[in-house]
Amino acid sequence: MVDRYALGSLLAAILALAALYKFFGKGNGRGESSAGNSFSPSSSSSFSTTTTTTTTTTTTSINRECRSKNGGGDDVDIIIVGAGVGGAALAHTLGKDGRRVHVIERDLTEPDQIVGELLQPGGYLKLIELGLEDCVEKIDAQRVFGYALFKDGRNTQLSYPLEKFHSNISGMSFPNGRFIQSMREKAASLPNVRLEQGTVTSLLEGNGTIKGVQYKTKNGEELATYAPLTILCDGCFSNLRRSLCNPQVDVPSCFVGLLLENCELPHENHGHVILADPSPILFYRISSTEIRCLVDVPGQMVPSISNSEMAKYLNTIVAPQIPPQLQSSFIAAIDKGNIRTMPNRSMLADPHPTRGALLMGDAFNMRHPLTGGGMTVALSDIVVLRDLLRSMHDLNDAPTLCRYLESFNTLLM
Secondary structure (H helix, E strand, C coil), X not given: CCCHHHHHHHHHHHHHHHCHHHHHCCCCCCCCCCCCCCCCCCCCCCCCCCCCCCCCCCEEECCCCCCCECCCCCECCEEEECCCHHHHHHHXXXXXXXXXXXXXXXXXXXCCCCCCCEECHHHHHHHHHCCCHHHHCCCCCEEECEEEEEECCEEEEEECCCCCCCCCCCEEECCHHHHHHHHHHHHHCCCCEEEEEEEXXXXXXXXXXXXXXXXEECCCCEEEEECCEEEECXXXXXXXXXXXXXXXXXXXEEEEEEXXXXXXXXXXXCEEEECCCCCCEEEEECCCCEEEEEEEEECCCCCCCCCCHHHHHHHHHHHHHCCHHHHHHHHHHHHHCCCEEEEEEEECCCECCCECEEECHHHCCECCHHHCCHHHHHHHXXXXXXXXXXXXXXXXXXXXXXXXXXXXXXXXX
């Protein structure tokens, strides 16, 4: 029997496509950004590459003014922890509005993930609204116009309801790492945005307010940086969010990821969903030569890769259920041996209102990746936060900032 949780998540995502026009109205799809202060790109930005390790959460009490000097000696308005999709997009957005932003990311090398590779049309509209659409232009991104559903030898197509939008609007799929690096580079091009590699070890708290973070640099030096506002965008594995919310993480299944090369999808420019037993299988093109396959495996335990149990499971249980056009490439990908796994996490938002700090992205809440909505939600939340903060000239006005943060959490709940 098909896993009910996974199937329910998938059907919810498909039904959500029909609501796209309701949410985005009759615009032509070209969202305009009205940022007050923009900055010319700088060609001198560079990335560090030394890897540091994650540590457990602590909150350190301090007693000092919110705005202070960071590790580089610069005034800071906002600290962002994490430079994934959400953190990088947020850094560019707030930097473009004139905020002085310090981003601390554990590893600034290109990520290598099997999820976060399909952006729904609603997310692409938000990318345009944030002025980040060029981040998909040079990474061999592929347009996505809808889904193809397969079950018991039959198939049908479901198209996104994009008739009211400009012809350039669609979903987009791409290698996750290329997309993130493209956004990091754009954020780092702003002179008032500083990207630094390091591991945040604790939030710094004084009189009930988060005033900054303590972190370890790529060279192992312990530093502190302070700002009126700290935003945690450190992803689904966040070690810091426990200070700001009550995380109840559920892991209903795991994804097994494969990369198929030099083959054709039955319906190009569409995500492919096979309603298989025991749970769905996904295929979608992420570049002109690569197709991502994600096999949903119910439960938290998956067959072992090291002893070839996983290869056996994929060959005997999964392969017979996928479209014939993809079977040979699927088996070749198994034989190649680059099989990846990742737990699928879901978590309801349950924040503790905290002065001076905010959670965003997967650190705040998560939905099953089968819905394909995570990046769209993150980009939409960034638009909401940007619009709220635009009316605040001085983030050191703590009472007003607190009200704005409460409004943000209320809007998202």
